[in-house]
Amino acid sequence: MENRALNLLDEALGLDHQTDPWPLCGKVVLVEDCVETSGCFVLHQLLKRTLSPQSPNNTIIFLAFSHSFSHYDRIVRKLGCNLVAQRENGRFFFFDMLKQLCPDEKEGKTGKGGFPALYRKMQKTIGALPENNQNHATIMIDDMSLMEVAAHGSLEHVLDFMHYCHTLTSEFGCSLITLNHEDIYSSMERPTFMLQMEYLTDVLIKVEPLATGLAADVHGQLTVLNRGICKVKGSSKNKISNFHFKVKENGVDYFYPGTRT
Amino acid sequence: MAESMCRTLRDGSLEGEQAPALTIKDTTASPFGFHVFSHVLSQLSSFILASKSQSRGFVIVAFSRSPSFYTDLLKRRGIDVNSSHKWIQILDCYTDPLGWKDQLMGSGNFTDVSYEASSSLSSVCKDVKDLDKLYSSILELGKGLVGQGKDRFSVAIDSILSFFLGRDLWKLPVRCQCFPNKPDVDRFSQSEGIIRDSMSKQISSIFWLLHSDLHEVKVTSVLEYLSSVVASVEPLHQTAIGHRGDLESLSLLKHNFGKGKLQVRFKRRNGRVRVMMEGFHIDQLGISFTSVSSEDVLVNQSLLPKVQFNLELSEKERIDRAKVVLPFEHQGTGKPIQIYDGRRSLTESKTEATLSSSENSQRTENSGEGEIIYFRDSDDEMPDSDEDPDDDLDI
Structure with missing residues (x-):
């Protein structure tokens, strides 16, 4: 095995096995966080992990609804990954939805909104990749709740778009990684959108604060539910893992509860 | 029991x-x-393929999985999808339900790989919002399999309303079942009535996932009213709502x-x-x-909060407890009923207790009854009587 230190998150996602195809291939990963504990560090980690030199075939299509390119560049650079270089290499495609927030605007009132156009752009990008890289593409969406804003509050359009993104996972074997905020739906009696997404999900990562409140050296806990049936040499892996994390400037520490004093 | 579910679908309708x-x-x-759903699907498929069922063909309406997923699934279960006798059709509402890809193909000279999956087994539906069209394509596919004659086919809908919020997709099974007098279903037009007639003669069984x-409770219950069998998947142990995490x-x-x-x-x-x-x-x-085993019951018990005390009873303790005749219950053994009033002295009661317990041990063996054995701790303990123990107090 390579010298790169594996962390608990990688293990929980099954990334510790250097298998071909890529373990997340064709999977839908949903990160759910809340106001108290932001889950965006999971995205940063997955960005870095996906673009790592060990897996040169991976590409990322990043739909940024909440932050700009320079924001991500700055953060991921500290983790040891240069997004500018990756973009030039054609491994990182950044769709800045901030600038064209409300993708509807351009299309005008022709009805369907900007999502079909966005989808087409994405599909063209994946279709233009070299043949053997197509199933190594990862679609990342950094804030699903803002998609709703972009669609002028029409959940239908967002769900349609998500459906089409889902078809990409089965057609090309892409993976889909999304971030959503759980607590904004908590007052709803029937949070259909969130539930709908949870039904689609193969791997659910929940980012929560500690039940006991804030602590200096533990920033929160992660629960990873791996629903997909993994076929790793018949070993029945623990499909639910729960561990604590601490976000640092240039990385994240993961540890089991009680193992750090 | 899952078997009887499949059998009901297999036997079809009269x-x-x-x-x-x-x-x-x-x-x-x-x-x-x-x-x-996939279990029922593959069971019914094997029945159809072996000609054991009433239906001769199978139409799968795929909303949440791609057609290739289903063909793979059936192949994995050892079911011959490409048999010479054509028996299965998949209506693909997954790949391009709103026609976005169609526009893409129209706009540029982009070769689309998404349609390679659509082989002879499946056909793509590009506008799921048009319920009438959807419905008639189900019919067409089914008739394509079994012909216009007396043969019937089965229909499976893999998830209702998946991703098409508020698009009234839930009315599709209602329409397939042809039950116009249910609440909230559109008035059927005349042409639909004709379809309905032919429909009810040709559909053998139908099932869907929900x-x-x-959904609103209304929708769920309308669909449940339509079904002769409702299978609901429940967790072994229910969590209280609001306790997530x-x-x-x-x-x-x-x-x-x-x-x-x-x-x-x-x-x-009936x-x-x-x-x-x-x-x-x-x-x-x-x-x-x-079968739901007692193991689950044990699991349920072990989920009690962990405390220092033993809150549980062993099986023997439980049986013993059930046998105890409480003092207020009529003992009806023919003997004079004696209720210990605590008035006899300790030694006396002890000898009697040992006596009666030896007698009782025999009796318990015979009748399997329990009893309460009680010794007064000491003479300090006030006798159990009608006297007011606080009589001497001057209040």
Whole structure:
């Protein structure tokens, strides 16, 4: 095995096995966080992990609804990954939805909104990749709740778009990684959108604060539910893992509860 | 029991009756409805292929999985999809339900790989919003399989309303079942009435999957009224709502992971209702059913909060407790009824107690009755009498 230190998150996602195809291939990963504990560090980690030199075939299509390119560049650079270089290499495609927030605007009132156009752009990008890289593409969406804003509050359009993104996972074997905020739906009696997404999900990562409140050296806990049936040499892996994390400037520490004093 | 579910679908409908319908419903607490769905799907497929069922053809309406997923699934279960005798058709509402890809192809000279999957087995539906069209394509596909004659076909809808919020997709099964006098279903036009006539003669059975927490109660119950069998997938242990995420629910999550119970309600034509319960668990090979065992009951008990005291009773203790005749119960053994009033002295009661307990031990063997054995701790303890123990106090 390579010298790169594996962390608990990688293990929980099954990334510790250097298998071909890529373990997340064709999977839908949903990160759910809340106001108290932001889950965006999971995205940063997955960005870095996906673009790592060990897996040169991976590409990322990043739909940024909440932050700009320079924001991500700055953060991921500290983790040891240069997004500018990756973009030039054609491994990182950044769709800045901030600038064209409300993708509807351009299309005008022709009805369907900007999502079909966005989808087409994405599909063209994946279709233009070299043949053997197509199933190594990862679609990342950094804030699903803002998609709703972009669609002028029409959940239908967002769900349609998500459906089409889902078809990409089965057609090309892409993976889909999304971030959503759980607590904004908590007052709803029937949070259909969130539930709908949870039904689609193969791997659910929940980012929560500690039940006991804030602590200096533990920033929160992660629960990873791996629903997909993994076929790793018949070993029945623990499909639910729960561990604590601490976000640092240039990385994240993961540890089991009680193992750090 | 899962078998009797499949049997109901296999046997099909009688002349002039509605086709038997099965609703499989689940919730996010136990999202394994799709596994049950695929189980029923493959069972029914093998029945059809072996000509054991009333239906001769099978139409799958695929909303949430691609057609290749289903062909792979059936192949994995050893079912011959490409047999010479054509028996299966998949209506692909997954690949391009709103025609976005179609526009893409139209706009540029982009070669689309998405349609390679659409082989002879499946046909793509590009506008799921048009319910009438959708409905008539189901019919067409089915008739293409069995012809116009007397043969019938089965229909499977893999998830209702998946992703098409508020698009009234739930009316599709209603329409397939042809039950116009249910609430909230559009008035059927005349042409539909004609379709309906031919329909009811040709559909042998129908089943669908429903994520019940995505729908209003109204929708769920309309669909349940339509079905002769409702199979609901439930977690083994229910979590209290609003307790998501804490440690207790994590342990519950682990208990419910990959297994659950299936509650099936059969409604007979004469109105008789039968409810059955079965456990299942999911592994790499698929789903397997077990009878709900006492093991689960034990699991349930071990979920009690951990305390220092032993709150549980052993099986023997439980039986013993059940046998005890309480003092206020009529003992009716023919002997004079003696209730210990605490008035006799300690030694006296002791000898008598040993006597009676030896006598009693014989009796317990015979009759299997329990008893309360009570010794007064000391003379300090006030006798159990009507006297007021605080008589001497001057209040």
